[in-house]
Amino acid sequence: MTVTMSKILGGREGAIGLAVLALLILVILPLSLDLFRLGLVGKYTTYAFVAVSLVLLWGNGGILSLGQGIFFGLGGYLMAMFLKLEASDPISTKIQTTPGIPDFMDWNQLTALPWFWEPFNSLPFTILAILTIPALFAFIIGFAMFKRRVGGVYFAIITQAIALILSILIVGQQGYTGGVNGITDLKTMLGWDIRNDGAKYMLYYVNALLLIGSILLSRYILSSKFGMLLLAMRDKEERVRFSGYDVSNFKIFIFCVSALISAVGGAMFTLQVGFMSPSFVGIVPSIEMVIFAAVGGRMSLIGAVYGTLLVNFGKTMFSETYPELWLFLMGSLFIAVVMFFPNGLAGVWDKYAKRVGFIRRIMEGKGKADNTSADSNTQGAKA
Incomplete structure (x- = not known):
């Protein structure tokens, strides 16, 4: 094993941990669960992208963002725009007043497709947008905040406020975004029906492989010189600054990378679940995603995935078994983890x-x- 591969895999222990995780999500769970439950696992692992991004940003960079739902939602909405346009061909929408545009636009008396929707008729453009627009948005936020040395609790509150503003904006612009209902009734991707059983299995595996890829990318970043500087910046930011490094640039870069990873998770969520709504953009989902990372361990990339699975399995089990008490049970679980297992x-x-x-x-x-x-x-x- 080369030195580079050893760093990416995290050494012998890291390679074993990653292999166990891959065995679990690629072999054991697909063989032991029915398609409905496996679909739930697929949805949970899309949230794990955000938890992994928070290990980079919060665990190693010391930057707590309470607005990661922004980038998860952006990635989901960008993918949903492409899928919705494909589902809104003139034949399928011939009963509308204006055929050829999404149904929610027709309901809101729009008579033509908005200009910023037009490029999303192309899948390559959509993929490029998913990889760049959330990162660009993160760059704007990061540049405005970190260049002015805004950090700590103030940065967390600001990201939370931005998440709230974006969710309100999406709900308010119903004719362009679908409003509170979101973008629904997503059926095909390039003519491929994403609702049948074979497609669901395929998307599950694609999502799992992308998640493993995001872990490897994160390990590569953390094992580099930049990763060591990131840890030093988290613990002694002033010393790093006095050593001649521009701390704000490091923060902006890792914030953009975390946004990109979160956006990929959001895009895969849309593909697997078949819709995207503003409920995944606001404050509550962003805080839940921080909890996923905290339960798994905010310094562990693999732990973040297990934490996401555990919390969401707990939510599902509690809500099915104790529908009136599940919120209290989940709250108790979070309190217990914070009090007795601070490192997850x-x-x-x-x-x-x-x-x-x-x-x-x-x-x-x-x-x-x-x-x-x-x-x-x-x-x-x-x-």
Whole structure:
């Protein structure tokens, strides 16, 4: 294994952890769950993109964003625009007053497709937009904030406010965005029906592979010199600044990368679930996504994925079993994690894995000592 590959995989332990995660989401869960439950897992793993981005941004960079739902929602809406245009061909919409435009535009008396929707008739343009527009938006926010040394709780509050503003804007511009209902009734992608069983399995695997790819990309960033400077910046920002580095540029870059990863998750959410609404853009989903990272461990990329799965499985189980109490049960789970496991699932694993490894090393050392003693006695007897 080359040095670069070793860094990307996180060494021997990191490679094993990633292999276990890949085995779980690519083999075990698809074989053990029906299509409905597997679809839920697919939806949960789209949230994991945001949790992974928060490990980069918050865990390693010390930048708490309470507005990651902005970028998740942007990625989802951009993909939904392409899918909605494909579903709004003149034949399918012939009963409308204005055929050939999305139904919610027709309901709001629009008579032509808005100019900024036109480019989304192209899938390559849509993919490029998903990868650039959220990152560009993050750059604008980051440049405005970090160049003025706005950070800590103030940055968290500002991102929260931006998430609220964007969700209100989406709801208010009903004729262009679908309003509170969002963009729904998404059926095909380039003529491929994304609603049948085969398509759902295919999208699940594509999403899982992209998630693993985002983890590898994040590890590559964190294992580089930039990653070390990111940690130094988190712990001693002034020392990094006095060393001659422009801290604000580092913050802007990692904020843009986290936005890009979140946007990919949002686009895959739209493809798998078949709609996108402003309920995934506002404050509540953004805070929930921070909780996913906190439960899994805000310093662990793989832990963030497990935390996302655990919290969402808990939400599903509690809401199905105790529909009147599930919010209280989920709240209790979050409080318990914060109080007793401040480093999340990854912290628990590190603690007990190291303890078991320490005991094993002691036992191995004792065994070697006993063997040495026995060999010495045997040699003495022979003498």
